[in-house]
Amino acid sequence: MAVKPQVLEEKEVYISPYFPEYVRPKIEDPGLDETIKRLTPEKIEKAYQAVFGKETARIKAIIETCIHCGLCAEACQWYLSNDRDPTYSPVAKVKMSAWELIKRKGKVEPGLVYHIARVVFTECNICHRCSLYCPFGLDITFIIGLVRRFCFLLGVVPQRMFEMNQAFMATLNQVWISQSDYIDTLMWREEEGMYELKNLRVPLNKEGVEVIWYPLAAEPKAGVYHIDRIAKIFQVAGVNWAMVTINDAWDSSNMPMFTRDFFTMQRIVKGLYENAAKFRAKKLVLTE
Amino acid sequence: MGFLESVALYSFLRGPMVWLAFIIFIFGSIYRIYTLINLAKKEKVVLPFINIKAAIKSYLHWLIPFASRNWRLKPYFTIFTFLFHTGLIFVPIFLYAHNALWYESWGISWWTLPEIVADVWTIFVIIGCIFFIGRRIFDPTVRFVTNYADFIFVFICLFTFLTGFLAHYQWVLPYKAMLNLHILFGEIMLIAIPFTRLTHMYYFFFTRAWMASQAASWKTKDW
Numbered sequence: 001m002a003v004k005p006q007v008l009e010e011k012e013v014y015i016s017p018y019f020p021e022y023v024r025p026k027i028e029d030p031g032l033d034e035t036i037k038r039l040t041p042e043k044i045e046k047a048y049q050a051v052f053g054k055e056t057a058r059i060k061a062i063i064e065t066c067i068h069c070g071l072c073a074e075a076c077q078w079y080l081s082n083d084r085d086p087t088y089s090p091v092a093k094v095k096m097s098a099w100e101l102i103k104r105k106g107k108v109e110p111g112l113v114y115h116i117a118r119v120v121f122t123e124c125n126i127c128h129r130c131s132l133y134c135p136f137g138l139d140i141t142f143i144i145g146l147v148r149r150f151c152f153l154l155g156v157v158p159q160r161m162f163e164m165n166q167a168f169m170a171t172l173n174q175v176w177i178s179q180s181d182y183i184d185t186l187m188w189r190e191e192e193g194m195y196e197l198k199n200l201r202v203p204l205n206k207e208g209v210e211v212i213w214y215p216l217a218a219e220p221k222a223g224v225y226h227i228d229r230i231a232k233i234f235q236v237a238g239v240n241w242a243m244v245t246i247n248d249a250w251d252s253s254n255m256p257m258f259t260r261d262f263f264t265m266q267r268i269v270k271g272l273y274e275n276a277a278k279f280r281a282k283k284l285v286l287t288e
Numbered sequence: 289m290g291f292l293e294s295v296a297l298y299s300f301l302r303g304p305m306v307w308l309a310f311i312i313f314i315f316g317s318i319y320r321i322y323t324l325i326n327l328a329k330k331e332k333v334v335l336p337f338i339n340i341k342a343a344i345k346s347y348l349h350w351l352i353p354f355a356s357r358n359w360r361l362k363p364y365f366t367i368f369t370f371l372f373h374t375g376l377i378f379v380p381i382f383l384y385a386h387n388a389l390w391y392e393s394w395g396i397s398w399w400t401l402p403e404i405v406a407d408v409w410t411i412f413v414i415i416g417c418i419f420f421i422g423r424r425i426f427d428p429t430v431r432f433v434t435n436y437a438d439f440i441f442v443f444i445c446l447f448t449f450l451t452g453f454l455a456h457y458q459w460v461l462p463y464k465a466m467l468n469l470h471i472l473f474g475e476i477m478l479i480a481i482p483f484t485r486l487t488h489m490y491y492f493f494f495t496r497a498w499m500a501s502q503a504a505s506w507k508t509k510d511w
Contacts, residue, residue: 021432055327056327056330056331057324057325057327057328057330057331057334058328058331058334058498060324060327061324061491061494061495061498062495064485064487064491065485065487065488065491065492065495066485067438067485067488068430068433068434068435068438069430070427070429070430070433071358071362071365073429074358074361074362075358079429084428084429086428086429086431086432086433087432089429089432089433091433092429092432092433095432095433131499131502131510132499132503132508132509132510132511133357133358134499135350135358135492136488136491136492136495136496137346137350137495137496137497137498137499137500137510138495138499139495139498139499139502
């Protein structure tokens with residue numbers, strides 16, 4: 001019996017009206033589709049002025065030095081894994097976002113903001129590799145980050161990323177864990193670990209320790225066994241350590257960095273350091 | 289052809305235009321560097337983070353062929369780019385004919401390149417220009433981000449070196465016409481440096497220093 005070849009369903013395609021080379025499958029994301037309906041030219045220009053308006057040395061040097069050689073492309077995993085599609089190279093992403101914004105001095109229409117947001121949020125991981133491959137050492141990631149901030153100020157951010165950012169804004173951790181939940185989880189893991197290692201302790205808010213461990217929020221939420229494992233390691237190694245539960249500042253994952261929400265980024269880092277200073281810790285250990 | 293060959297044009301290009309070109313080039317460059325450093329001073333994070341040691345290491349790795357990973361990944365590009373850029377800087381400075389001009393005007397002179405070396409190096413610069421132009425046309429990645437200005441830079445360099453080479457051997461056009469064209473393109477290039485992206489000539493050292501310092505703070509290499 002002949003096998004019928006499976007016909008792949010024709011996917012709807014998004015072709016950018018600004019850059020015809022940019023052809024991608026259509027995606028539905030309320031964070032992009034709905035938010036651009038609220039944009040007005042004034043809002044866009046205000047956001048542009050807030051991010052690119054003031055001439056700074058870094059933006060000036062990066063935009064004026066780039067000689068369009070395309071050597072950064074070799075660094076980008078998006079470019080390499082998409083058959084060397086020119087629209088995935090780092091310099092192309094900068095061309096389609098920052099150059100276009102600067103060329104038009106922020107006077108752009110919502111359609112272009114959608115395109116820019118799609119490029120900088122869904123096709124770049126801010127991994128900094130292209131900056132290391134650039135012969136001039138241009139900080140390409142910095143520019144992409146600024147464009148992300150421009151989109152963030154307009155609220156045009158993929159829904160998933162924006163929700164995570166909101167979690168940080170509200171609770172300073174990415175999974176909406178309240179302080180009582182957090183303390184409860186840590187004490188529960190201490191209890192569980194005690195059966196396996198004698199006198200296991202998960203010290204909380206101890207002063208004068210050597211090491212403070214800040215977990216990722218996913219650990220108390222989903223990977224709870226990490227906590228007693230790390231506790232066992234510290235205990236057996238004989239480290240004087242503690243975990244912090246006060247001020248909600250204990251999640252070491254700084255996700256607002258990906259949307260360049262400077263205010264929340266600062267709150268997180270400041271909180272971690274202030275807690276460490278409060279308990280006079282010598283070292284911070286972060287999960288990564 | 290009459291105007292191109294004329295002594296009037298020659299004496300204009302050789303006299304006031306040279307002064308103008310060099311003054312614009314030198315003071316324009318100083319102005320560009322000064323404004324950039326001044327702007328950097330206003331930012332909180334740039335200057336305090338500059339790590340001179342890391343910057344020098346990074347310069348060396350990117351100024352020596354095949355010393356950085358990206359140079360090794362693109363061997364042809366590396367060979368052409370180094371021949372092109374070194375030729376662009378050293379051939380005009382150490383050419384015998386240019387030295388003779390300096391000597392004629394100001395009575396100063398320095399080492400000169402042997403004629404055969406200068407000729408071969410010039411040909412490499414011309415080939416480099418053609419390679420860059422070809423790359424901009426045929427490599428889809430580069431073509432996507434290229435605009436007309438990018439071609440103009442390369443063509444200015446190409447014409448300067450081509451006319452100089454042809455003038456030396458007195459081919460194609462009469463010597464005087466070719467020489468006038470050569471001087472004209474050279475002066476256009478000097479004037480263009482501070483105003484266009486040819487500033488990468490000295491901005492290289494600033495942007496490289498900044499990235500190297502950042503990479504050093506992450507304890508990684510940027511080459």
